[in-house]
Amino acid sequence: MQEVEVNLEEQFEAKVAKDIRIEPKDWMPDAYRKTLIRQISQHAHSEIVGMLPEGNWITRAPSLKRKAILLAKVQDEAGHGLYLYSAAETLGASRDQMTADLHSGKAKYSSIFNYPTLSWADIGAIGWLVDGAAIMNQVPLCRTSYGPYARAMVRVCKEESFHQRQGFEIMMTLCNGAPEQKKMAQEAFNRWWWPTLMMFGPKDDESPNTAQSMRWRIKRFTNDELRQRFVDMMVPQAEFLGLTVPDKDLKWNEAKNGYDYGEVDWNEFWNVVKGNGPCNKQRIQTRVKAYEEGAWVREAALAHAEKRAQRESAKAEQAA
Amino acid sequence: MQEVEVNLEEQFEAKVAKDIRIEPKDWMPDAYRKTLIRQISQHAHSEIVGMLPEGNWITRAPSLKRKAILLAKVQDEAGHGLYLYSAAETLGASRDQMTADLHSGKAKYSSIFNYPTLSWADIGAIGWLVDGAAIMNQVPLCRTSYGPYARAMVRVCKEESFHQRQGFEIMMTLCNGAPEQKKMAQEAFNRWWWPTLMMFGPKDDESPNTAQSMRWRIKRFTNDELRQRFVDMMVPQAEFLGLTVPDKDLKWNEAKNGYDYGEVDWNEFWNVVKGNGPCNKQRIQTRVKAYEEGAWVREAALAHAEKRAQRESAKAEQAA
Amino acid sequence: KQLVLEFTLQLADTSFILGHRLSEWCGHGPVLEQDMALSNIALDLIGETRSLYQYAAELEGKGRTEDDMAYLRDTVEYKNPLLVEQPNGDFGDTIMRQFVFDSFHFFFLKALQNSTDHRLAAIAEKSLKESSYHIKWSSEWVIRLGDGTAESRQRIEKAIDNLWPFSGEFFMMTATEKALLEQGFIPDYNQIKQSSDAHIAKVFEEATLEVPQNVWMQSGGKEGRHTEHLGFILTELQYLQRAYPRLEW
């Protein structure tokens, strides 16, 4: 038995090393399964909670077109949540349990959604920066070792890059608009820049799980690598928009062919992770409320389905 | 016994005829008491329900001054409600019972409050027209035969005429303002004119209680008399404001030294009385909701008062 | 042409306000799949709205845009029937509001396809496909909630009670509608009402619910006399356009 396990583990490691996808029915180490469930469900929760800050502006979107685009975008996030919950279910997690863990605070979601959306420009900033950072994190996940997760990410990434373009377009419209609009854009940029950098997670030397995740090819780059890429990509875009990056330490470093940037406020990061962000409480309360108020609907749907099934089997019996 | 009653009734009638006030401890016929309780509680309910259509614009008032004035006005209405409930209590009615009757639909309130407030001009129109009609109804009640009611009405009327001036001033500001404002004022006037005329109640020949109420000196003028006075007073004010009365049959009648006016839509009147007005359901639901959601607060206040009383009597015992 | 403009605006306002109301659900639905369904219907209605406002703007010919129509008219200028501005309430209220609306909208669009106004006919044809999904969805939910648990039945009955007085206004013809009917621009509402009533009766029967009888029908919305809810919808909806006038977004 011991030997069989060892063999299976070797086969697993070998497959991963050769970039062969692990599928639901394949043997996998418990730790791998747990890590994936944690990561995928966290990702799914992020999509669902992430609906709230943007959803906050659907009723106030400034034009019919923007309203439709934003509503469709938030709806896409619900869809991403669904794909990802399904992917986690292939690992034996149940959606009810994952939901309960989100509501109890046991499961995390991306801290970025614990910041409030205070102006229309925030909708642009989220699309541009937050979706931009998400894509940077997620594109490598399209090649992640677990099959269902990788396939879900392919769909997610395709839609996310569409969303990011829409966010950039909102920012561009504001930056090319009236002075009040430009100011609105800069103010939103100031608030979202640093929290976005935090989306890549703690610094590499404080991220104990990174090494194992990389070995399993769940992750493909370290947090700091991705963060650096993101900064290098966004700074020119900000310049193009005419926005000032709110970082006085930002400067081009010819030697590393990238930007040096200031120190992220890790106190704030850990504090928000701990639950003390501006909206942690509100976000979870909103989700719990929606869930609890929906209980009777879910029960009714179930009860009706059962009644219907009974009637049909009764009918079938009669006919027999 | 029979004779004593007859004697009391004669004394009562004599007092009323001499305009001597009836006071709570005086003997009075049951029918008089019942009529008064019905009328006073209906009047109190009207004040309370009347808070809602105007309260609807407190959060949207267009200036700090208007906001403060409107809030103070609606608060005054709560105060009027309180005086009047107290007056009814002197006749043996309980506030709980009166509230229950309002909520169950057994007790009525002025139908005018079953119309919605749709623009800021409605706040002006209500103050000017509705409070104007209320004063026309109420000034004679300051001399009504039942003492506590008459005294409550003196206070109410003083504040109402203040409110009416404020309403007129809102209308004047709108009518002297931009074309959009003038249009807003005319549109509100169109909607409120006819319902206001209905405030005086059915035509005299369809108002069976009027004769008795006048004999008891609860009422001093008939519905049609008051309605005519109101029209005669308001038409010149509307002209002063530059507003068109929405009545094509309106014209000056030299012979009667007053205006002839078109027929009120009595179908609409009875329909709203029956509960089918635009807001009947909403108004009562709002009151019931406030009451039900306040239950725990009232219970807590009572429980605390009892605890406190017990503690004090325990202390007093110890001291003794 | 003025009449067609007025009528088109009325239709646009109706889809718009209901679409807006549904969009308030986004992120708060009772289960993810239904959250998405509500957003889908909202998106369809907003799509229909845009076609209609665009047409209205063309008919008016004063250079106004779809957004001017949506964002720069005040409460009394909106001409939607009262039903669609009623609050979301619980999921049962939203379902019942949607079902009543769909039971009009679907049969109305079907008939409007034959309008002598080709633009309206084309919009109707496009929206009809979407509406056939909506009516299926809301009908199924009425059945589920009516024939579900004791609680769901009680809630959907409360929703019927709340909303039924607003179910008649769709079929009460305004002066504009009467004139357009005579000119063949719009279909006969009596026939639509027959189809609608039949559909409602069928669904309610399957849901084991009773169709209310002799209910007083509220009206006024199609003439600009609204309930107090619409004003609050518009304050939220129009805020940015009002606060920062005449800008591109």
Place this chain on the structure above:
Amino acid sequence: KQLVLEFTLQLADTSFILGHRLSEWCGHGPVLEQDMALSNIALDLIGETRSLYQYAAELEGKGRTEDDMAYLRDTVEYKNPLLVEQPNGDFGDTIMRQFVFDSFHFFFLKALQNSTDHRLAAIAEKSLKESSYHIKWSSEWVIRLGDGTAESRQRIEKAIDNLWPFSGEFFMMTATEKALLEQGFIPDYNQIKQSSDAHIAKVFEEATLEVPQNVWMQSGGKEGRHTEHLGFILTELQYLQRAYPRLEW
């Protein structure tokens, strides 16, 4: 002078938003007498607001009015602490919000009477009389609800839980406040905090409630970083002024 202007606006925004929130109760209170009490406090705060905005407008010297200050600034320009924009919730939430506010406001006004800015000192003196009623009222209600029924106790504890994270911001000094403190324009917040804490401790003891310990304190409002609630307050509040700009009302 710029600093005094900023500070005066911050105070005005604070009274205004809380006054507005309280005014939402009007007609919906748990009992008539308390409905009136809530409106009274709202009226006092709006009165204080007007004096402060008027002073701010004078300090600015650009011809703006109190209404321009109130109605034509957007969310991030408002500088009220986050507590006052929190929703009314149930009566317990409103009481707790008011109690936390009064426990700052009363002692703050008391100290502000000695400001070297005579105008602020005069406004403080006038408002202090009103505030002494407010703090009495809210303290008594905390005691009643804390030491009332099991339900009221549970509700007020939930309110404490909801609102305590917003109780610290009043005493966190912004750069503006620090500079003004050095110049003697405003009082030392540490001393105010001592009085405030002592009052809270006394009332909570009588209410048989526990003062929460080691709660993370939210902040940002005084620097314009608000919760999502403020935007919705302003859409409603400012709608008419935004929809019909530059008119007299």
